[in-house]
Amino acid sequence: MYHLLEERFRQALAAAMRERYGLELPVVLERPPQPELGELASPVAFELARRLRRPPQAIAAELAAALPPIDGIERVETAGAYLNARFDRARFLALALAEAGPAEPASAASREKTIVEHTSINPNKAAHIGHLRNAVLGDTLVRLLRYAGHVVQVQNYIDDTGVQVADVVLGFLHLERRSPSEVRALTLQPRFDYYCWDLYARVTEFLEENPAAAALRQQTLQAIEQGRSPEAEMAEVVSMAVLRRHLETMARLGIRYDLLARESDILRLHFWDAAFRMLVERGVITRPAAGPYTGCWIMTLGQSSSETAEETEAKVIVRSNGTVTYVGKDIAYQLWKFGLLGLDFRYRRFDTPPGGQPLWITCSDDGEPGAPAFGHASTVYNVIDSRQSYLQRVVAQALEALGYAEQARRSIHFSYEMVALSPRCAAELGYELSPEEARRAYVEVSGRRGLGVKADDLLDRMEAAALEEVRQRHPDRPEEECRRTAHVVAVGALRYFLLKFTRNAVIAFDFRDALSFEGETGPYVQYAVVRARNIFRRVREQEPAFSPDRVAGNLQIERAAAWLAEAGDRDLWSLVLQAGSLGSAVRSALAADEPALLARYSFELAQAFNAFYHRHHILSEADADRRAFLLAITTLVERQLTAALALLGIDAPDWM
Secondary structure, three states: OHHHHHHHHHHHHHHHHHHHHOOOOOOOOEOOOOHHHOOEEEOHHHHHHHHHOOOHHHHHHHHHHHOOOEOOEEEEEEEOOEEEEEEOHHHHHHHHHHHOOOOOOOOOOOOOEEEEEOOOOOOOOOOEHHHHHHHHHHHHHHHHHHHOOOEEEEEEEEOOOOHHHHHHHHHHHHHOOOOHHHHHHHOOOOOHHHHHHHHHHHHHHHHHHOHHHHHHHHHHHHHHHHOOOHHHHHHHHHHHHHHHHHHHHHHHOOOOOOEEEEHHHHHHOOHHHHHHHHHHHOOOEEOOOOOOOOOOEEEOOOOOOOOOHHHHHOOEEEOOOOOEOHHHHHHHHHHHHOOOOOOOOEEEEEEOOOOOOOEEEEEOOOOOOOOOOOOOOOEEEEEOOHHHHHHHHHHHHHHHHOOOHHHHHOEEEEOOOOEEEOHHHHHHOOOOOOHHHHHOOOEOOEOOOOEOOEHHHHHHHHHHHHHHHHHHHOOOOOHHHHHHHHHHHHHHHHHHHHHOOOOOOOEEEOHHHHHOOOOOOHHHHHHHHHHHHHHHHHHHHHOOOOOHHHOHHHOOHHHHHHHHHOHHHHHHHHHHHHHOOHHHHHHHHHHOOOOHHHHHHHHHHHHHHHHHHHHOOOOOOOOHHHHHHHHHHHHHHHHHHHHHHHHOOOOOOOOO
């Protein structure tokens, strides 16, 4: 609701400036530092004073007098040169109640398409906790964009021809001497991705102990890229089996996709060939005849004094042996995302969950009809960790060098830092820590060496801990109900923990901190919703006809206005204003590309509601009008907290 009144105030000020001064200026709005100054403030008179060469206080007074009545705003007054808007508080409560509801509006504000690529785990082993941060951030970004009215397609890039898959194929073929058919049978066993996790670590150790085996790895990689070989067949078997396990893991967290884009299809459909021709014809890449990059195709970009040797090497687009680097494939894929390549994938259905939209996967054969129009986006978000920042800059610079400056600007790297473990968490998982490691803020993990927390192990452990807590609190509840609630609590705890930190912060994961029912945690916010619903249940015991959907009709506006204006009950208006500001919180999170802002909003709203709950005794309130008023506030908070949690990908249980 807040953002709606904000927009009305902005439009009214803009119209008044046009009519009185013939000027079109951006209208900046702020929240006043003290509630006594109102709910909105604009310093626009200062800019007008500079242009009109008149005192800003006089201009502010003229604008205030020129403004027409604004629905939801009681009055506009001046404080020095500021224009301050005071909301009609009872009207705000009524409008906020009417507006509060589903987390996703039915219609989109813009028909321009946004692509969000996230998760994109190498399909060579089980997902780990770092992958979960990527997926949870990406999924939450999608939810926020859709709430704001954007048309969003969610893509998961499957690097099924990369060196990580090649290493596992090498392990099966040369360490275990298995045929593709034997590996296919192995994929039918439970948690095949765990088997690959251990094999990948063994291959890493083998390659370190046998430097000559690097040639074998390169041969395996080239055979996979070229296709039609035992290596390519096994890569297909391994990557698709592991991919299915990844999708099962992400489904536990409520994460879904629209398209699985396979790197092998980029190669087979000659996306890279088309991108390569563009890059060569427009002089973006060159092939040095001498020097360290002889025989390679490299980006013709200026070097920065801050670049490391690794970053300089990343400018190699095609190696001297003819293989394409990751960044080369990424350039081709990014061109396709914007509809600039002149080629398209073919598609087939990969899965159709019950009651859900089909999940499509790219293919290089004839495909099947009925696929949505993928690609051709106006904006692309690539959710990739901060270690890939340089490569993402190279992709954007390649687009700009090709003449696509606007698309380069709209290529957004949604980066984040790594997830580590707290020393306590690492010890609980059985890691032996040195005294020095035990004193550190966090313990780093390594998937390549098999040292880390598998995503499913983490979820299993969190669900088990949540189930134990639920059973202790509700020993008489049926076991199946306890398990369902434990799952909701565990997922809420994990998602909130991964989202509450800003993207540039390293997360030191800790089981106890994440699952705590106190402090800034998912269960704390979920419990505020449960507390509100408990109030509704108890009211229904007294009044069987009660429904939260009808509280607005029972609201006595005049008395509500008086209660919201009382200086002694300032917390009431503060809570209503906070609950009615969900839309504003979402817009702030999107403007800053920072989901942590919405997580913080939900926690602070839960905090404010808990304080309200302890101060105002709704069930024992004798005044029927005041009781209806307090129930209206409770309803607003319950709806907004439920919606905020849904945007974070978190369900609110009915009990916990």
